[in-house]
Amino acid sequence: xxxxxxxxxxxxxxxxxxxxxxxxxxxxxxxxxxxxxxxxxxxxxxxxxxxxxxxxxxxxxxxxxxxxxxxxxxxxxxxxxxxxxxxxxxxxxxxxxxxxxxxxxxxxxxxxxxxxxxxxxxxxxxxxxxxxxxxxxxxxxxxxxxxxxxxxxxxxxxxxxxxxxxxxxxxxxxxxxxxxxxxxxxxxxxxxxxxxxxxxxxxxxxxxxxxxxxxxxxxxxxxxxxxxxxxxxxxxxxxxxxxxxxxxxxxxxxxxxxxxxxxxxxxxxxxxxxxxxxxxxxxxxxxxxxxxxxxxxxxxxxxxxxxxxxxxxxxxxxxxxxxxxxxxxxxxxxxxxxxxxxxxxxxxxxxxxxxxxxxxxxxxxxxxxxxxxxxxxxxxxxxxxxxxxxxxxxxxxxxxxxxxxxxxxxxxxxxxxxxxxxxxx
Numbered sequence: 001x002x003x004x005x006x007x008x009x010x011x012x013x014x015x016x017x018x019x020x021x022x023x024x025x026x027x028x029x030x031x032x033x034x035x036x037x038x039x040x041x042x043x044x045x046x047x048x049x050x051x052x053x054x055x056x057x058x059x060x061x062x063x064x065x066x067x068x069x070x071x072x073x074x075x076x077x078x079x080x081x082x083x084x085x086x087x088x089x090x091x092x093x094x095x096x097x098x099x100x101x102x103x104x105x106x107x108x109x110x111x112x113x114x115x116x117x118x119x120x121x122x123x124x125x126x127x128x129x130x131x132x133x134x135x136x137x138x139x140x141x142x143x144x145x146x147x148x149x150x151x152x153x154x155x156x157x158x159x160x161x162x163x164x165x166x167x168x169x170x171x172x173x174x175x176x177x178x179x180x181x182x183x184x185x186x187x188x189x190x191x192x193x194x195x196x197x198x199x200x201x202x203x204x205x206x207x208x209x210x211x212x213x214x215x216x217x218x219x220x221x222x223x224x225x226x227x228x229x230x231x232x233x234x235x236x237x238x239x240x241x242x243x244x245x246x247x248x249x250x251x252x253x254x255x256x257x258x259x260x261x262x263x264x265x266x267x268x269x270x271x272x273x274x275x276x277x278x279x280x281x282x283x284x285x286x287x288x289x290x291x292x293x294x295x296x297x298x299x300x301x302x303x304x305x306x307x308x309x310x311x312x313x314x315x316x317x318x319x320x321x322x323x324x325x326x327x328x329x330x331x332x333x334x335x336x337x338x339x340x341x342x343x344x345x346x347x348x349x350x351x352x353x354x355x356x357x358x359x360x361x362x363x364x365x366x367x368x369x370x371x372x373x374x375x376x377x378x379x380x381x382x383x384x385x386x387x388x389x390x391x392x393x394x395x396x397x398x399x400x401x402x403x404x405x406x407x408x409x410x411x412x413x414x415x416x417x418x419x420x421x422x423x424x425x
Contacts, residue, residue: 001064001165004071006045007266008161009060012085013041014126016072016146017065030109033147035072038122040129042089044270048096050120055098055203056184062173064165071162074155076135083346084133086273091132093277095120097191098202108143116142118202123149179236186230193224208285212292222295231303238310245313250321261326267318271335272347272396275311278304279394280350305389312389331419339382339399340369351394370399374408377401386414 004015016035018024027036039049045060065071080088101119108123120128126149127141137152138144149155187204194201197217198210210217225231243249250260267274282304289297322330337344340363348356355373362376363369372380380401388395391413398415400408408415 001170002067002162003064003165004060004073005161005163006060008158009041009047009073010075011041011043011089012076012080013158014074014149014155015039015041015047016074016150018070018072020066020069027146030106031145031147033145033150034070035146035150038126038146038149040088040092040126042092043274044266048092048125050095050098050100050122050125052100052102053184054100054188055095055120055125056187057093057096057180059180062178062180064170065162071160072150073158073160074150074152075158077154077156080133080135082343084135086343086346087133088129088135090277090280092125092129094205095125095129095203097187097204098125104143108145108148118200122146177236177240179233182229182236183233186228186233189228190221190224190230193220196220207296208288211294211296212288215292215294218294218296222299225296225299231299234303234307234310244317245310247313247317247320250317257325260321261329264318264322264326265329265333267314268322268330268334271315271319272337273335275308275315276347276351276394276396278307278311279388282308282393283351308389308393312387316386334419335396336382336384336418337396339373339397340371344397347394347396352392355392355395372401372404373398374404375401377403380404382418383415384418386416387412 009015015038017037017039018028018035019037024036028034037049037051039047041047041060042057046057047060047063048055048057050056098118098120101117101121104117104119104124105121108121123144123146124142127138127144130137131141135154137154138148191201191203191207194207194210194217197214197220201207201210207221211221238245243253253260282301285297285301285304288294289301319330319334322334337347340359345356345360348359359373362371362373366376366378368378370380371378378401380399382397382399383405384397385392385395391411397418398408400415405415
């Protein structure tokens, strides 16, 4: 058995496969192509696809291939700006839970291509994800095949990097719980409950809309959130790997320094962008709850507050270990999002819109970006936000003058100077 090397795949990359089974062969035969399935990477080691079970997130480490099975790796020829890539990933994540449409997938090779529903199939999902960012991979994003993606003139093919999976690892993995599958099952349970109220619900954004429009759905959905286990899936990871979330425990592990180093590097590479979706969801849910109080929103707010805190703890544990053992690697790999860049604003717009307005106004008035994010004064230095979970979920960094730095620290904000190296945004 083998799997694709996680470090060889970046967010936004497209993976196409050709399996030996009957379904795969039938798809390749009807489309006249060499591939039968499409997936999109959304984070380090995580991808999203649409199968007969619906749209779901999966772990690349668990996607195993027989030695004779084929995979193909594609990336945009012209790399988009980071904020555009973020929109691509956001849309892919928002489609999790959407149901699979076998009939519409079949119509991808037919002359009649109506209707166009919100349901998904693998190549439609990938093509639609890119279309939302203004990138037309294929002539018709609603009706296309994996082969259409493979021959897209906007994509370049990269060598697929496989690594072997030992029998011992297979045995070990098969005996472990699969939190990703547990999450998929829980999400489907909540979605099924919502569909019992309104049949056209496809994803969690549809659930939120349903809760706003039909308050009577709240009791049904809140009960499903509790009953499904959806609110407690995060405990799998924390209980399995407590050392990732509690400072000091990592030093008691029997793992090799090399393994710890690689884990910590992988974590700080996505120090802020890796968990930004939790903060965005938290801010959106709080806004909904303020205008439309619902038990379901309250339950999800508590969940996302926990996820944001856990993400912060995981980042800081890895940061601390690298700072003590591999400072040069920390400086090399730590994600530092420079204040007042387009990507920084694309995040702040969604998590702290008032701050976004203030900083944009200050930059516009002064005609420069190296000023204080809060008051516009100069000089101002960049600081990474250490404990944003408590004060500013999703804000990765600020540029502050001495006065604003003192004020924020007096309010309990933990702010640390950026590492001395060139920006990696």
